[in-house]
Amino acid sequence: MSSIDFLTDFLSACLRLTVPLAFAAIGGLLSERSGVLNIGLEGLILTGAFASAAVAFSTQQVWLAIAIACCAGALMGWIHAYLCVSLNVNQLVSGLAINLTAAGLTTYGARLLFNTGTVALPPLSSLPIPVLQHLPILGVFFQQDLLFYLLLLLLPASTYGLFHTQWGLSLRAVGNAPKAADTAGVSVARIRYVSVILCGALCGLAGAYLALVHVQFFAENMSAGKGFIALAALIFGRWHPVTTTLACLLFGATEALQLRIQAFGLNIPYQLLAMLPYITALFALAGLAGKATPPAALGLPYAKEKR
């Protein structure tokens, strides 16, 4: 196999593995920037995957499936927001509850709805861009589906939104100094609700990508730890959309690489290779990427009356 073929194939594998991570990580960073810790990303992705699978399976309408996945994610996000913001539940516990609930409900739903554990789904067709798709190697970027292009749009949009708009300023203020934001007339609760619901919707898209684009099957617990890798990526990317996406790309690339090293029969234990992404993350967190400072009010519920 020529090196061009290898690179093309490697790059497209990287992208497939990165996209769901990136959607979830950007969602997670919105939630965390507003001060709500969200370890429920895993459950939110799974919810999105199941919702999209259920709708696609029963109606064969791929776009409807994606929309419903988005809504289902948002609904789960709303539950997390309600528990954390309105009821001041410990945010770790709430996230955990989201993960467990999603795992239980989707498994239950899958067994009600599908006869077998793994069910084939109608795929979301890709949308190649004329001319550009024939570029050597880089052409891979232009043979993707709409969700991928949406991610490319989401990147500048979220960066601009977070750092150059009033909404972004409020969001970051709420996450760093909720009291000050409250004094300035920003509704802490509303901002947090909106960001956590947005996070849920984006994770829903991540799940829909996984089910309808990447695998085109639904299997129980198919999120398989992606939510936690996204969580690592957003810390590694220091809560910035662009660096977070790059971190996801790094994780996706190490994964794609380790599968290829195995395929070429190099005599390295696969467990060592499977560890690669996590080791990279560890080194990165240990200081290679600079000190990571989380939003100051991350994980702290805000109660107005408390003095």
Add this chain to the structure above:
Amino acid sequence: MSHRFDRRRFLEYSLATAASSVLLKACASPSANETAAEEPASVTESGVSTSLAIVLPGTITDGGWNQLGYEGVKRAGDNLGIEVAYVEQVDNADQTESLADFARQGFAIVVGHGGQFDAAIEQVAMEFPETYFLGVNGDVLGDNYTCVRTNYNQMLYLSGMIGAAMSTTKKMAYLAGMEFKSTQQQGAAMDLGAKAMDPEVEVVSSFVGDFNDIAKAKESALALIASGVDVIFHNLDNSAPAVLQACEEAGIYAFGNNIDQFDLAPQAVLTSAIQDIGGAITLVAELAATGEIGNQKYVVGLETPELVSFGTFNEAVPADVREKVDAIAADMVAGKLVFEDAEEEGKASVKAVTS
């Protein structure tokens, strides 16, 4: 500083506590023990005082390995009229705890469903001398534990032969969820069979790292295909359909495993290595329940065609290849071709002994 008693806060907290405890309870123990009661030991008409539990690494709906195991113990339970319980999706880290939990509850026979349970069974069996443990596709034997497995070496050897005849790139792959003794041996047996057919053919063993991560399994298959592999034998649970589909789309060949998976990808699947591990479990579990179990490892092979055989054949497989395979299979049944454990570069392997 001092917290006043606040009725609204109190209501909110108690509501949240109640809600999350309900949520946690609803899903903390994902679908354990469908029929488990407080007192699992029961005396039945046949005079057997026993009960049976199985610990599964995947889901009972995977249409493969775990479903077969679950159905196997259920059948044994029905035949003997004894109580059966199961727990699904047990990670490696929870193996000992799950096995010990059933033993503690008083189940007389506890099955660990997969070669990855070997170490856990050896560890737990010592603590519970009253309980009988059974490792499926494992390789353990002791006072109160043994293993049952299909003679996967036979199936992989023959599949290797068929694959080698069909491969044009001379490169095939064995793709399994995890690496342990039986999966290492399966890869080696496939390589032996392939080389017996065509000495130039090479078999790579590749491991996903997870039997159930469907996205990663599909990526593994795509990576193998990109490296020039054109025949894949998979050993996966609920990820299998995605892998077979990927082979179908790429226009390469594959094998079904455990059950007849021909219909999942009728262009790609050459045939399926049917290994009714459930039937094998039923067989041995019934022996254990009636106390007739001997001090031996149980291996079920081609000599029991109702449990181990090949499924629907693809029309692309030429008749002369099938004849060759049938001849070797007959040798295996006659005991003229047997497999012995071997070791190669620190990994488990097999060698074929002809007589």
